[in-house]
Amino acid sequence: MKQISIISLLLLALNSFGQKSEILAEPKVDERVELLSIVFRLADSKEYSSNKFPKYVENIEKHFQPYKNHELINYIKKKLRRKGIGYDAVMHMAINLSDNYPFQPIIPFSKEIPEERWGKKRASKFLQLLNRFYSDANCEKFFQENKAVYKTASGNFQKVHDELDVNWYQEFYGQEHKGEFRIVNGLGNGGGNYGPSISIADKEIIYAIMGTWSVDNLGMPQYELDDYFPTLLHEFNHSFVNHIVEKYHTELSKSGEAIFAVLKDIMESQAYGSWQTMYAEAIVRAGVIRYLKDHNYPNEIIETELNNEMNRGFSWTDKLVQELERYGQNRDMFPTLESFMPELVKFFDNVADNITEIEKCD
Template identity: 30%
Template sequence: MKKIFVVFVFLSSTFSFSQKNISGFSVTYNKNIETYFLAEILSAEHRKNNKDFELYKMKECSVYQPVVKAALQKYERLKNSDIAVSTAKLNDILMEKYGSGNDVLMKPLMYHSEFPATDWINNYQFDNNNLTSTQNKEVTDLIKNYLSELSKFYSQENIEQFFKENKNFYNGGINEYSKQIPKGFTKAMEQFYGERFHSYTVLISPMMMWPIEDHEGRGIATEVVLKSGKKNIYEIASPFVKVEGQGQFGYDNQFQARFLSVHEFGHSFVNKEVYKRKDQLVKFKDLFKKSKLKEAMIKTGGYGDYQTCVAEHLVRLGEIQTARIQKDTERANKLEEYHLKNNFIFLPQLEEKLREYNSNREKYKTFGEFVPQLLEVFENSSVEFIDHQLNSIKK
């Protein structure tokens, strides 16, 4: 299963669903995100990196993603347009020079006011702790310039009309996803992590191409800090069910919808705690390379960085705990089994370690305060243990 993380912001949209207003949870879509993925479709033939995969995605997804098919039919004439070329160039540069995928574009897309607006919700700055401050500024400028182009593309080509023409499908997707979500899950997450955010928003993305296999799609997480200091967090979800008839919209699978939502929101609680403690993972950085874990994590979801491996483990730990708080034992057990089969070998040790956190919440008010203890699980491991656990999964 391939996943990516980092993204969010509540922008007005014609249709939205709210579990309960008090929970701050809603399901909607965002025109900036959809316009970007439209530009990405148009850019496929201009890519240098991953061109074969991009073309494969387009061919595959246009069969069972109606919005992708409609976009190709309406905008095929723009395959050699300036936005198609610049979108391909941007993604190639991000990958070649800065080691980043298109997931990093979701955050600035959400920091930008929803098209056709041209202003920004708050000041956006790219930040990757594997890059220098100069490199981070280069990426910031690169992305901001691109979003200016994308905004002009939206207006010049009247992309607004596309959303009006496909209004019923987007509305259907929102309603379909909304039916899969367990009530109160954001409260359970807040209870486990010991903190809360201003809003929790699922953004369906019928335009995002991701080949569907076994009802597995792609989720991207991100967040936006408002000028008030409040933080909105988001999950951007590709379809994970093939649309094969009327009344289907690509999101009618309860396990995947619940998994993606809790997972992607979980990154906003977890990532900030892991990445600021990079210096506490010196030994694990070496273990990650020397063992078979790096290769396994890349196959699992493209997780080729040791910090990402840790964050993904802790997010999955949070998924299981959230289900337990909701007294959904079946979901908790299914998640545990699912993740262990997908090479998240440290979960049993992390769950054992977590007993101290759960039984001592007076001392550990937030999950972040306990993260240093969880990092010890990774630091105190060995190549022999890691490889043995991975070999056991294969049997």
């Protein structure tokens, strides 16, 4: 959607949709997110090695270069990366830590917390070394020195924040949300964006961890509406979709495996390494288009977004959007998206039966 500059004007005109809601927190930089992106950068993790915010990367390298061989960094390289810990697994760990040093798990580590790739033993070892690294590398000094950068970045993101209609998520998914939505500006994440969530007692915190991939002529983060807003919509969708796909794992597995076998290369090139991830992405992306339709965006914007998704390998997106429209028109029968999932199981079964022909047409 980058090429459609008119979306910026459109969004500015849609103030009635934007929410300054008590459940939508102000955008902020989260030091836990920054810390984990930094240590995985030091461990040469490709997805955390972006140079899209050069000034900040320079600050990181200047402060942390002497600690490239710290025990924590070697543990990440030699143990964690070999277990597939990267991308969203890193951000799941970040949001599961207490806000202040010395860090503690908000919820005790287990086989599946903070995320199943970690495992309790690796997560505990990592946390022990992370606390040591924080002290050894004087991380507090680094964060203090970059406070002005963080304030500017989150201030620049405010216009994107203000356009979001958070009430749509609960209305569309039929899932009451007890908690809050948090937007985190991930300055070290480059083009990486993540949508994790955490439940604490009876409160759920849904995150959109937004990367930073553009800067202004002063070298500071620049968040254009047409560039960042669709991604913000996308990331919050994940917290409403991922667990449903997981719940219907058995019913979706046959079609998922068949489709993924055909699309494996294009999906893995986008870091989608399983049919489960592919299905979650498919529903999330169709959900973004439903949001645009429900908020009366111009057809050219909707068509561009649709074409973008189909070109990324989600060649059934137009038909999936139609299924979500059918869901929206029959909410008396399907009060929640989860109640509509048996219909989506049938939909994906049909896609699997015809995936070879669909790909040929594309």
